[in-house]
Amino acid sequence: MSTLAIEITSERTALVSGAGDEKVELSAENGQSIHAVIAQFSRQHSADAGSPVEVTVQEAGRSRQLTVAPDGKVAQSLPTGPIPAPADTPQPRPDHPVEEPVTMAVTPLDDSPPAGGVDTHARPARVARTPTSTSVLAAPEIPVGSQEPARTGLRGRLNTILNLRIVPKPESAEMRQRAAIASITGPLPGFSIVTIANPKGGVGKTPLAVGLNAIIAEHRGAATTVCVDVADVGGSLADRVSIPPRDGHDVLSLIAAEAAEPGSIRPSALSQYLTRQPGGDDIVAGNNGAHGSSLGYDDTHAAAQILSQHREILIADTGNNRLADSWQWATSRANVLLVPVPLRRDAAAAAHRMLLDLTATAGPAMMARTIVVITDGPGDAPMVEIDAVDAFLDAGVHSVARMPFEPLFASGERISPSKLRRSTTEALTVVAATVIDLIAHAAD
Template sequence: MTTSQVEVSAFPHVRAIVSANGTGEVVIAGNSRPIDAPDETALRREALTIVTDLAGVLSRPVRVYTEGPEGDGELVVHPDGNIDEVAAESNGRRRRAETPVSTPAPPVTSVPSSVPAPAVQEPQPAATQLPRTTSRDATAAPDQQDTSAAVTPAPDVPTRRSLKETSFLISDPVVQPATQGFRGLMARMGMRMSPSEAEMAERADIHAVSQHWPGPRTIAVVNRKGGANKTPTVAALSAVFARYGGGGVLAWDNNENQGTLGWRTEQGPHSSSVLDLLRDKEQLLSPLAHNALLAHYVHHQTEDKYDVLRSDENDEGDHEISADEVDAVHSVAAKYYRMIVMDSGNTARAANWRAMIGHTNQLVIPTTTMEDRAEAAKLTLQTLAARDGHSAKLAENAVVIISQWKPEDGDEARRIAAGFGPLVRAVVTVPYDPALKAGRIRHNALKPATQRAWLAAAAAVAKGL
């Protein structure tokens, strides 16, 4: 088929304009996208790229009207980048076809006998026009009499529906137009485009982490080895859940004595720790207590919208958190927060560690791409699987989060993920990001790919709640 015979939709109307002064633009459905290039050849190449991307999004060829110093023309650009030049006479035919003309109605012709006519229901004769009958008809047996004048039954009268069975709501969800990538650009230019699969997956993850559950949920982040990325995991997950879920998230440093969560997060206008909250737990559990009282004990993260309950950071103190104290703090936290994300120490035999597991709804096992950290993560799962029924269920339903220790650790991360895959419910890999290495952890400081990975990790955790 020649190019002049190919029928290509004229929607959206696309013009590619190249001027002699070195400027250009592509106009899609009336929305202009300027092109900046050093010469006319580069301008044409950039315009072709824009139109090819549009054809790829639409999954079909696109008609383009070109304007330039050498004259005007018309092209058909395919999703694979191939270009067809539309013949001039074809242009004329198309333009004439686009002008409406009055066309006389075709003459009525008889239907061939070979084509069956549609069934037509004849109207019933009026009651005063009874058919004539012969003497044979009159003397026929009742079951042999002519029934052509039989009265058809009246149609059923529709009954009223119950108000409880009636709804004017639209049941199918309305998919919002694309906001990302080339599809998002087209949507912002006025041409509604559906989101890509990647954007739809991101929306699903956002929906998962935005949920509120009927009652508080506790997430324990555990690994028996130090330096396994427990604290950054607690901070990153808390930020995602608080940002998308509207706050109500507490990150609690449940180390036996002194942890590092307070060092990696923002400090409030005080130096309170879990020991101060324990001292005033009766007041906080009182029916007269209100949420604002918590500001005396927790440290609010102004950008990431969650609160931090620090461990004791007094170098001169030697207080070790007991199981009863974990229970007491958890009672206070469950009263004021919808989600509690608990950091932990490295001793699975410690009383506060065991008490934490007793309150846990979802287990998270963080590790890095260093072999000893991954081995410690596996041993942590083994310990819990052999302890009791609740711990074994947590281990089976756990989420393993693997953070790359170095930028080049991608292959090692995939190898470790494959090893954990059969052991737990989900495994998520987070790329290397220097913003997680040291200093205060802030979600906005992470690279976009890292933010997306933590969103996926939080969504995997949310599915177990």
Template sequence: MMKTQALDFPRIDAVLRANGTGEVTINGTSHPIQAADEAAVLREALRLISDTAAQLGRPVKVTTIDPDGQGHIVVSPAGTVSEAAPVKPAPRRQKEPVSAPASPIPSVQELTPAPVEPTPAPAAAAHVQPATAPEPAETAQPVTFASVVDQAPAAAPETVTRRSLKETSFLVSAPVLEPATRGWRGTLTRLGFRMEPSPEEMAEREDIRTVSQHWPGPRIVAVVNRKGGANKTPTVVMLSAVLARYSGAATVAWDNNESQGTLGWRTEKGVHDNSVLDLIDSSQTLLSPSTNAAEIARFVHHQTSDKFDVLRSDENEEGDHEVTAEEVDIAHQVLTRYYRLIVMDSGNTARSANWRQMIHHTNQLVVPVTAIEDRAEAARLTLQTLESRGGHDAELARNAVVIVSESTDAKRSMGGDALKRAKAEAQRIADGFAPHVRAVVRIPYDPALVNGPIRYDALQPATQRAWLAASAAVARGF
């Protein structure tokens, strides 16, 4: 008996919003839902949908829409939920049903020895001829390799070769897929209907896995753009926060401006005023085998919620000291002893000694740019300068990650059309860089990145997700 199918009629859309409300639309009739929490919203939505299924006497197909994306489920009249997944391919030992084969399927006679006294071959074992009017998929009986083998006489027993126990294992190496945790699927899972995660959630899990890795030896990320206001400092803070939070690796953000940088202004200040110059002055002590790891706290400023440290640039009001290449080497030697991951902010002069020495130590280059043409042009020239130098510098440019942030200069007063133009400009710039670098990631506008100290938890969910994707793109270069 054929199972009752879930048809596309009636059209049912179920929306679960980030603010905890929902809506079920059945053939154009809207049913808004407000409840105490997501689970209550979903229970009411399932009641409306299952009532519709009961009236029709069959399951119904539902399009689910939530902040994580769009999906499809099937709801029965009894309220049972299943996933409307695409038809899975047949197992490897079978072949797809053939209606008009390019070459004949082997018959039983071709696969097995002929009997002593030939008898008429059964119809099921005959060569399959091209069908002029194929039967419906529900009633067709496809000829498969498995069905042909099942009809063949048993082969002569073969000698069994014993295998070594060393070549056998009962361990299951494939990881178990955890059920969905977000959106409609996650809420259904919490209500007892185990649902697979959406493609969006699977992509997020993969990004988390990537940034959670530990690599042998330290890794240095340089964030560069010769134009000021290109979002270098927010990029340093966000990459440091995401990598430190997920990997748990000791991470430091180093302000490598040649004089006075702004990284210290956008992050928490510790109980001291020490900067990179103080660390350099104390380098012999910090590199001594008798010095313990906790001593580095005298020179860096810990970010209590984002779990990374900041090495500030010199904040001498007179600003009469410029960091040299030798001092970059000394600071690098100290920091790689205490940290696994170093994210470096930089100044705007690609010709300065400390900038070039930073590049010498870099493993992964990141080029931030806002969606404004002069910032994009400065980013292009920065990459062009490195590429023209050849060798290690050119390799960094080719494998760079470009991070395009939507304009922060005028968005607070933008209307709908202006916002669309800003997004289109960000996409145009991203598309322009894509053929020349390893990865390009777009970051949406977020007011939490504009002024004051930057905190990962203060960002909107979409911005957090974008920075996770950017950090994963960077980590893939490690």
């Protein structure tokens, strides 16, 4: 099987190695994206070769492996041998062993888990280690042209005190955060739904929804994302956000207004039903029971249809009732499924059963768009983590990330993103980047 190594050097250009003796420069023109140009080039190369081609795409320190067949079909894959790299790409140092190859995994903050950082577990099921392969779990290199001085850590302090312009180390947490932010701000194919679900109560669904909504809005801009409480009755989203919604700012009122006058919910009218938070993120409160009915399947779909005209991402904060119609809609329509799991055996078991049931209904593709988020908290049983992570990865989930303990999440009080611990914000940024990457590359 022939191989291609493609490095995206800018929004419009890419450099190809392996297509001949010399490198080939690709250029996106006439409104095309560079990803479309890469796909077209890879398909043509495979057709000319008459055999599948293994393609490694490097972008902003991240790598993806694809297999392109002569008939034009593209599938994500693991490399069958060493991944070719451009000659000017820094290679892993001998004292940093290369990790097991992983497709579309979250990047951890360090080779050894830092205090309060993100520790990511991800691997394909039953794949032997390949010491000569490059892993996306390794620290990403400094993207081409990214020479901004360090702002955190020892180098950041030296820059501030001595007015220097020292750049961060390629393997530093700051560079990984920059890569994550770059992913969050990247293009999306269209309106997407991110569902946060675990049928066990008290596992942190709503805090994760609030935090993720705030992080995406911070980096993509205000009015790009909206978090909706889709619990059938009595969700807690309105009780956890910084600015509580006023009466009438809820999902059923939004649906009723559109039903009474179709097409009336224009941008100027949308603010009557959304509640803007300090960071520019919006929320729609759930059904408080005053309407005398639960939120149904058609109700949830109607709300999403309205919001899809005004926002890029809808984050669905689900309830605990797996039989509720709104829960069924949110999980079946999810482009990405986020599953928070505390280190308690009951919470892990409930999430695992939920995922197995969803897979039985929707097929294995459900696992490929699922991210499990292990959350720290009081009363954790650390011995549960190994069993839980193994069970989720063996089931085929996309990746398993880890969140540090956040007192504000656990307190039950209103969540102000500016008061979150730095480690929590960093972890949420990595999770948000993984969500955006999963959405963006689903159409590849």
